[in-house]
Amino acid sequence: MVGTDLRLVVGLGNPGEKYAGNRHNLGAMVLDRLAERGGLARFTLSPRPQVLIGSVRLGTGPGGAPGPLTILAKPTTYMNLSGGPVRAVAARFELPPDRIVVVHDDLDLSFGTVRLKMGGGEGGHNGLKDISRSLGTKDYLRVRCGIGRPPGRMDAADYVLRDFAPAQRAALSTELDRAADAVEQLILQGLTATQLTVHTRDREEGDS
Numbered sequence: 001m002v003g004t005d006l007r008l009v010v011g012l013g014n015p016g017e018k019y020a021g022n023r024h025n026l027g028a029m030v031l032d033r034l035a036e037r038g039g040l041a042r043f044t045l046s047p048r049p050q051v052l053i054g055s056v057r058l059g060t061g062p063g064g065a066p067g068p069l070t071i072l073a074k075p076t077t078y079m080n081l082s083g084g085p086v087r088a089v090a091a092r093f094e095l096p097p098d099r100i101v102v103v104h105d106d107l108d109l110s111f112g113t114v115r116l117k118m119g120g121g122e123g124g125h126n127g128l129k130d131i132s133r134s135l136g137t138k139d140y141l142r143v144r145c146g147i148g149r150p151p152g153r154m155d156a157a158d159y160v161l162r163d164f165a166p167a168q169r170a171a172l173s174t175e176l177d178r179a180a181d182a183v184e185q186l187i188l189q190g191l192t193a194t195q196l197t198v199h200t201r202d203r204e205e206g207d208s
Contacts, residue, residue, distance in 0.1 A: 005068035007187050008095050009034065010086050012104040012127040014161075015076045023147040025161040026179075028074050029172075031133065032146060033180045034058060034144040038123075043074065048075045049088035061185040067188055071095075076098055080126040083134025083168050090135070100140040101130060101186060107156060109146025110174050111168055113202050114182050116195050124156075141191065145179045 011031025012024075019025055023071050026157060035043070038056025053080060059067035067191040075085040090100055098118070108123055119139040122128035132138045150159035164172055185194040 004094060004164050006071065006093055007068060007070045007099050007101060008086075008090055008093065009101045009103065009183060009187075010073050010075070010082075010089075010131075011081055011186060012079060012102065019161070022161050022164040023105055023164060024079060024124065026145045026147060026180050027103040027143075027152070030071055030103045030143070030176055030179045030183065032076055033176045034070075034179060034183060036049065037175060037180060037184075038072075039068070040072065044070070045076070049085040051077060051089060053083040053089065058190045067184070070187060080130055081131070082127040083130035086131050087134040097135050097137050097140040100135075102128065103143040103183060104128060104139060105147045105160065106144040107147060107149055107160070109144055109148070110163075111148045112171065112178070113146035114179050114198050115146075115202075116182060116186060116191060116198060118191055126133040141186065143179060143183055143186065145175070 008126050011027040013019065013028030014022065015022060017190065035054060035056065038058055040054040040056050043052035043054045054072050056064035056070055056072060057068065058070050071089065073085070075082045075090050077085060086100065104127060105126060106123065118141055122132060131140070147160065150156055182194060185197060
């Protein structure tokens with residue numbers, strides 16, 4: 001499966017039903033939406049590395065051809081140990097960091113906002129910190145999915161490990177589609193074109 005067009009998309013979260021609906025699992029939720037779009041019925045559990053993994057073709061390329069082959073991966077470790085599985089899957093498919101896309105929740109963006117970038121800081125996100133440490137670089141692609149800041153004096157660690165508020169749950173499916181659209185466009189058209197489309201859209205809709 002190694003090839004010049006291959007990409008790895010990682011959705012971050014914590015394992016188990018206890019955490020499935022948490023804000024911190026937003027990246028894993030987006031990955032499930034991408035799996036649905038690609039017709040992936042179920043992920044395969046790989047104990048070494050600890051990851052749920054599958055492959056799909058996302059989007060539609062030139063002339064209506066299927067998009068490039070994409071590996072979807074969800075680490076089955078806890079968030080702060082995401083790096084080892086990501087490094088191992090990338091090594092298995094001989095993928096350099098610039099072909100790795102990490103989808104994750106982001107406290108610094110309002111709910112529903114999507115931002116894309118290459119490299120840069122991790123914003124205190126423990127999953128990103130461990131991936132950067134394990135890869136030995138911060139220069140991998142990020143799809144940042146906003147969850148907003150905790151209300152009042154609520155601790156950020158408690159906030160991310162709670163489910164979405166009722167109003168947000170009602171809008172969650174739409175937001176998952178928006179993030180999945182961004183991932184597909186990123187794979188098909190690259191970072192600059194996708195940033196132009198997604199960031200401009202959010203500005204026009206009044207997001208920060």
